[in-house]
Amino acid sequence: MTRSQLRMQTQIPQDELERAFESIAACPACRAALSLESSDRLTCRGCGRIYPRNEGIWRFLLPDDAARHRSFLDAYHQIRQGDGWEHQDNSYYLMLPNVPDDDPHADIWRLRRRTFGILMKHLMIDRQAWALDLGAGNCWLSHHLALAGYRVLALDINVEGQDSLSGGRVYLEKAENGFLRGQASMEHLPVHDGCMTLCVVSAACHYVNVSAVLKSVFDVLRPGGKLIIMDSPVYRDNASGMQMMQKQLARFKSQYGLDEVPVEGTGYLVFDEIVAALNRAGFRTTIHWPERPGALFLRRLLRPTSMHREQARFPLFVGTKPLS
Numbered sequence: 001m002t003r004s005q006l007r008m009q010t011q012i013p014q015d016e017l018e019r020a021f022e023s024i025a026a027c028p029a030c031r032a033a034l035s036l037e038s039s040d041r042l043t044c045r046g047c048g049r050i051y052p053r054n055e056g057i058w059r060f061l062l063p064d065d066a067a068r069h070r071s072f073l074d075a076y077h078q079i080r081q082g083d084g085w086e087h088q089d090n091s092y093y094l095m096l097p098n099v100p101d102d103d104p105h106a107d108i109w110r111l112r113r114r115t116f117g118i119l120m121k122h123l124m125i126d127r128q129a130w131a132l133d134l135g136a137g138n139c140w141l142s143h144h145l146a147l148a149g150y151r152v153l154a155l156d157i158n159v160e161g162q163d164s165l166s167g168g169r170v171y172l173e174k175a176e177n178g179f180l181r182g183q184a185s186m187e188h189l190p191v192h193d194g195c196m197t198l199c200v201v202s203a204a205c206h207y208v209n210v211s212a213v214l215k216s217v218f219d220v221l222r223p224g225g226k227l228i229i230m231d232s233p234v235y236r237d238n239a240s241g242m243q244m245m246q247k248q249l250a251r252f253k254s255q256y257g258l259d260e261v262p263v264e265g266t267g268y269l270v271f272d273e274i275v276a277a278l279n280r281a282g283f284r285t286t287i288h289w290p291e292r293p294g295a296l297f298l299r300r301l302l303r304p305t306s307m308h309r310e311q312a313r314f315p316l317f318v319g320t321k322p323l324s
């Protein structure tokens with residue numbers, strides 16, 4: 001079967017996606033079902049809260065979460081814009097994870113193309129399968145998951161500018177397969193328990209309270225469903241992660257005048273800790289390393305002895321919710 005025939009077969013009309021969403025939508029505050037009152041308004045059947053959809057994005061962010069994340073988002077916008085992550089050119093986003101050779105983040109995207117390749121091998125698709133892209137940013141990965149045949153809900157707290165859920169518009173205008181967008185915090189998911197086949201946290205797990213997020217993700221996955229954590233910097237040794245963060249914070253201070261970036265996570269993951277947290281949450285976990293064989297040995301060999309601090313690695317953690 002050709003690629004375009006496969007896409008035709010997995011294509012999900014946008015109105016079907018919208019209708020299907022009502023059956024999985026839950027109040028992020030009280031967990032009761034939501035009713036679609038009009039095409040842009042969901043109402044909670046339990047507590048009566050109203051969730052509108054503005055500019056194509058469902059607004060599920062609870063007031064306490066909005067207040068909690070405000071100063072993180074202010075700092076995050078400043079850093080992302082200053083570091084050249086935001087682009088005005090639609091074609092840049094449509095190519096991701098491919099970027100031009102002279103892109104300031106070309107090295108990062110080279111690695112991300114490899115982790116993306118591993119992710120694609122773990123997809124279990126049937127036409128009814130729902131996926132959450134958590135901390136979706138500009139929705140580049142949501143777009144690929146939708147093209148692969150999932151019904152996708154992209155969630156993020158950030159809705160300002162091209163580098164946020166708002167930027168997801170670029171894909172929705174172009175793509176054969178659409179997806180839905182919602183402003184929400186990963187700790188308070190706007191979907192029912194047991195309805196997700198896949199949850200992906202890509203380049204975002206190091207920003208969050210890991211145990212709270214693992215619990216909410218475990219609850220919304222169906223038995224046999226998978227959580228994939230990818231593209232977060234991982235260290236064997238906590239001290240190496242702290243050292244990296246100190247360097248980052250010194251740069252943010254000198255470059256942007258920021259005294260702190262009030263992030264809820266540590267800014268990195270520690271290998272043993274994340275594996276233990278996944279197991280505690282109830283997942284069966286496997287690890288997948290994106291480096292080519294021998295690459296790590298070569299990297300150590302070529303690095304001057306003065307730089308022999310541990311380098312971050314970027315494994316994928318695949319957590320499966322047991323069948324019973």
Ligand SMILES: C[S@@+](CC[C@H](N)C(=O)[O-])C[C@H]1O[C@@H](n2cnc3c(N)ncnc32)[C@H](O)[C@@H]1O
Nearest residue numbers: 135136137156157158185186202203204207208
């Ligand atoms: C580096 S970006 C990654 C974006 C995208 N997933 C990717 O692969 O390029 C991290 C994203 O995580 C989001 N984020 C941070 N904390 C979050 C939380 N508690 N709930 C939801 N999103 C969060 C940020 O707003 C940001 O868009």
